[in-house]
Amino acid sequence: MSFLIQPVGDSAIKVLFTEEVSEQLSNTIQAFCKTLADTEIKGVTEWVPAYNSVTIYYQLIHISFLKLKTTVKQIFDRLAVHDAITFRIVKVPVLYGEKYGPDLERIATFHNLTTDEVVQVHQQPDYLIYMLGFLPGFPYLGGLDKRIATPRLDEPRSLVEAGSVGIAHEQTGIYPVSSPGGWNIIGKSPLRLFDPENEIMPFLFKPGDRIRFYAITAKEYEDIHHQVMAGTYSPSIEEVKR
Amino acid sequence: MSEQPLFYVHKSGIYTSLQDLGRHGYQQFGVPVSGAMDRYALQLANILVGNKRDMACLEVTLVGPTLEALRELSIAITGADLQPKINSTAVPLYKTLTMKKGDILSFGGYRNGVRSYIAIAGKYDSPSFFGSQSVDMQTGLGHILEKEETIYGSVRKLKNRISLSPELQPVYQQSIQVGVIEGPHLHCFSNETREAFFNQTHTIGANSNRMGYRLESSPIKIMKHADNWTDAIPFGGIQVPPNGQPIILMADRQTTGGYPRIGTVMTADLAKIAQLMPKGKVRFYPISIEEAQQRLIAIEKQLHQLAIFRAGLT
Numbered sequence: 001m002s003f004l005i006q007p008v009g010d011s012a013i014k015v016l017f018t019e020e021v022s023e024q025l026s027n028t029i030q031a032f033c034k035t036l037a038d039t040e041i042k043g044v045t046e047w048v049p050a051y052n053s054v055t056i057y058y059q060l061i062h063i064s065f066l067k068l069k070t071t072v073k074q075i076f077d078r079l080a081v082h083d084a085i086t087f088r089i090v091k092v093p094v095l096y097g098e099k100y101g102p103d104l105e106r107i108a109t110f111h112n113l114t115t116d117e118v119v120q121v122h123q124q125p126d127y128l129i130y131m132l133g134f135l136p137g138f139p140y141l142g143g144l145d146k147r148i149a150t151p152r153l154d155e156p157r158s159l160v161e162a163g164s165v166g167i168a169h170e171q172t173g174i175y176p177v178s179s180p181g182g183w184n185i186i187g188k189s190p191l192r193l194f195d196p197e198n199e200i201m202p203f204l205f206k207p208g209d210r211i212r213f214y215a216i217t218a219k220e221y222e223d224i225h226h227q228v229m230a231g232t233y234s235p236s237i238e239e240v241k242r
Numbered sequence: 243m244s245e246q247p248l249f250y251v252h253k254s255g256i257y258t259s260l261q262d263l264g265r266h267g268y269q270q271f272g273v274p275v276s277g278a279m280d281r282y283a284l285q286l287a288n289i290l291v292g293n294k295r296d297m298a299c300l301e302v303t304l305v306g307p308t309l310e311a312l313r314e315l316s317i318a319i320t321g322a323d324l325q326p327k328i329n330s331t332a333v334p335l336y337k338t339l340t341m342k343k344g345d346i347l348s349f350g351g352y353r354n355g356v357r358s359y360i361a362i363a364g365k366y367d368s369p370s371f372f373g374s375q376s377v378d379m380q381t382g383l384g385h386i387l388e389k390e391e392t393i394y395g396s397v398r399k400l401k402n403r404i405s406l407s408p409e410l411q412p413v414y415q416q417s418i419q420v421g422v423i424e425g426p427h428l429h430c431f432s433n434e435t436r437e438a439f440f441n442q443t444h445t446i447g448a449n450s451n452r453m454g455y456r457l458e459s460s461p462i463k464i465m466k467h468a469d470n471w472t473d474a475i476p477f478g479g480i481q482v483p484p485n486g487q488p489i490i491l492m493a494d495r496q497t498t499g500g501y502p503r504i505g506t507v508m509t510a511d512l513a514k515i516a517q518l519m520p521k522g523k524v525r526f527y528p529i530s531i532e533e534a535q536q537r538l539i540a541i542e543k544q545l546h547q548l549a550i551f552r553a554g555l556t
């Protein structure tokens with residue numbers, strides 16, 4: 001494993017991994033972040049994992065650039081690279097199509113598929129969350145089947161509702177909060193991805209999780225929606241060792 | 243100390259919000275840091291009223307609010323000179339002031355800088371999300387000040403009034419030079435482009451706000467085929483979108499971004515940027531990380547000493 005340590009201004013460093021972005025690299029990054037958390041380096045305030053980097057923010061009054069650099073190198077020296085990794089699979093119900101998925105039909109036509117086939121292809125893989133960013137709780141996912149990869153909308157919508165599931169180029173994603181957006185929207189999940197008032201679990205996802213989308217009916221959507229609103233719904237999350 | 247009404251808001255100003263030093267520890271979940279734009283002025287305001295340095299203050303932008311004191315209060319105003327007045331009498335910045343019940347704090351036009359901070363001896367009450375009271379409108383955390391609302395909080399009596407000596411008070415220029423630590427995406431910019439970036443005067447665009455300052459520059463070229471993966475973006479990061487017009491990332495920036503960054507403004511100079519007006523001018527010069535850190539440590543030491551001095555008075 002090779003990496004570079006670069007300063008990002010005077011209060012952060014970026015650990016850049018030189019290998020190709022892959023699921024394996026993501027596992028390494030998760031392991032690194034876990035060790036970073038366990039090490040509790042004084043002066044390190046937080047870190048942000050991304051596709052091929054981890055940016056570490058620090059307070060200069062507690063730790064110097066050089067000291068932090070050395071400490072990070074030491075973490076890599078004792079980083080346990082296990083064959084088996086553990087991760088969570090978060091199951092995300094989606095009502096595909098119709099009013100919640102205004103672009104499903106167009107994607108099907110674009111690829112010469114039926115809407116059912118697009119839904120089938122979309123819910124086939126488990127999607128790895130490489131990182132969260134852009135909006136609170138927004139997962140950057142890998143692994144979309146190229147058969148349904150579709151360019152962004154020419155004209156972004158001024159409002160995409162929270163929970164909307166979309167496709168943009170070779171990426172799929174889900175909006176945690178309502179926001180303007182140019183993704184092709186194929187469905188909507190009744191789950192809440194970001195709830196700042198929830199002190200126990202404000203975020204549904206974390207980096208390194210896998211998302212498994214599954215299709216639900218309009219009736220099931222309503223049921224889950226009511227439970228989510230009442231605070232009685234617990235999402236199905238499976239711990240996996242592989 | 244129980245919650246009491248502090249101010250009645252007669253006018254809200256254009257963008258008045260509670261800000262502290264931001265929310266830390268949640269960027270990996272995509273939650274922006276937010277917090278005060280001018281962290282130096284915020285900390286000075288808190289020190290003057292004997293608060294902890296990181297307490298929330300009202301951040302006032304360009305056009306200040308009109309606030310009526312609902313009880314006796316000790317306050318301090320720092321940062322930009324927006325011509326504060328109490329009951330129509332001009333009052334100085336960087337000084338602890340007393341407002342009696344019924345006194346009206348108002349502001350005139352801006353003279354020096356764009357952002358002021360109003361600290362009260364005590365604490366403003368507002369919901370705290372992820373350990374911070376900072377208002378972040380993009381994320382939907384808290385709200386900016388609204389006309390006819392009442393601000394609540396708890397107050398402390400200040401025994402002694404002090405002011406900061408004039409030579410320690412920042413003066414904000416509208417044409418500034420700031421130090422930049424180059425990187426991290428240097429592979430996206432040629433040597434000529436980097437030189438061109440440092441050898442021109444950039445103008446602050448009108449569409450600049452708490453998320454970012456848009457610069458009007460002769461275009462900064464991004465090299466073709468330079469691959470760039472989305473990564474974390476810091477306060478002061480200078481990103482270059484495909485149109486070649488750089489954006490300095492400020493307090494309300496998102497946590498990650500995909501545009502290449504040519505450099506990062508050193509922390510010691512961020513306050514100068516935060517106090518720049520639209521049409522303000524900025525030139526960048528490269529600085530080593532060692533030198534940037536020495537400057538930052540000097541500021542930290544100064545704030546620390548002032549805080550200790552202040553604590554000795556109470």
